[in-house]
Amino acid sequence: MQYLVSVIDDKSNSGTAEEMLAIDAFNARVQADGHWVFAGGLASPSTATVIDNRDGQALFTDGPFVETKEYMAGFWVFEAPDLDVALKIAAEGSKACNRRVEVRPFL
């Protein structure tokens, strides 16, 4: 069972060197424990482009699809047998990156 853990942030490029070190150490632990699937940081919402090609005429729009103060700054995908395990790993991830995180199961 896979879980998406989104990192919630409200400012761009806000990670400090200390946080980066903590995240690296956390990632190494997750990999060693066999829960690692994938992770990545995302550039700020201002770099987003929305595309609507539903009618075959691709329309490109500058900016994110929804304007919010908070956005997804990065994410992890973990493999975990159940939600309790996923929550435990995500809680450590929140501590490491010093941000709130959201856990959602894949279908």
Added chain:
Amino acid sequence: MIDVRDAVTRAHHEEWARVVASLTRRFGDLDVAEEAAAEAFAAAVERWPADGVPPNPGAWLTMTANRKAIDRIRRESKRDDKQREAQILYDDDPPQPLGAIDDERLRLIFICCHPALAMETRVALTLRMVGGLTAAEIARAFLVQETAMGQRITRAKAKIKAARIPYRVPSAEDLPARVSGVLAVLYLVFNEGYLATGPGTDPVRHDLTTEAIRLTRLIRALLPDDGEVAGLLALMLLTEARRTARVSTTGELVTMDEQDRGSWDTALIAEGHQLVRERLAAGVAPGRYQILAAINAVHTSARDARDTDWSQVVALYNQLAHLDPSPIVTLNRAVAVAELDGPAVALATIDRLADKLDGYHAYHATRAVLLRRLGRSGDSRAAYDRAIELAGNTAEIAYLTRRRDQLG
């Protein structure tokens, strides 16, 4: 015939959670478990009058529910999921000994009270899955539309399934944190039973208080050394002991100082006092439920309301305020302070809470009493009016209205 109906009702009360818990373990799906359990009870209503009540109703219900669940899965899975079906049909688990079945009920409580669910959802789901109450009954207890309550329960079940909330008692290290959530749910269930809200309900819902006590006993059996579990059980028992004295024959609330103490349940009081003594002897700093239980132990120790040891009650409230400095604790403390230091001191304390507690009926009811004792009839009347407007319990409204109308 009446006996058969009683047997079904009793079986529902005693066996519902066990049947649901055992099916949840086997099929790993709350919906399947609950629907099959409901079908098994429907079958009992139909069959027991003709065939007689089986010697072991719980075993009969579990077996019938298992068959119903398998029928349902067969119908729904058709050929898509042969493997899963085969696995379910050839599950040859030996019958569980009684202790393990009780353990399963506890596991079910811990699913329903998972911290990933909102508190109000945990209460609703516990009442539904463990208590066997219908969505309509739960909706009435919490003053919401039945459809809204149905949706809340459905969403919770969907989250449990999709996010894979595990069906197990949490590990030892997680247990203390999880138990406090479970106790909070059980206390809410108990309070809703003790001071039931809504114009169409009985002022006291014995079914809810009994269920909350039964579930708390279950948790106590598994965590006998947890002080707060013992404290909550004692608190519930000492409160439940006064239940019949609390509402008059005309359906009016009777306050503790006016209750017929002879009608209090001495067995429940003795058990509650024993638990409080046991916690005192443990010598561990008490939590909120233990302190509330101790306050109730002081009240129930007095043969007459005038013999109440108010200084002890105030001291316990001071201890509680230290743990939980909430305005409601301050309000309840002020009631005891009024007995010890007079109504003027108490009124000065609670007048400072006006901003925070303006929407809480008990705040205005307490003010009304203090103002009456100070001879301020006009102010007292206004406070009663506001309390009556905000109160949701029919017995309490009747009491407040009579007291207001007695003002000169």
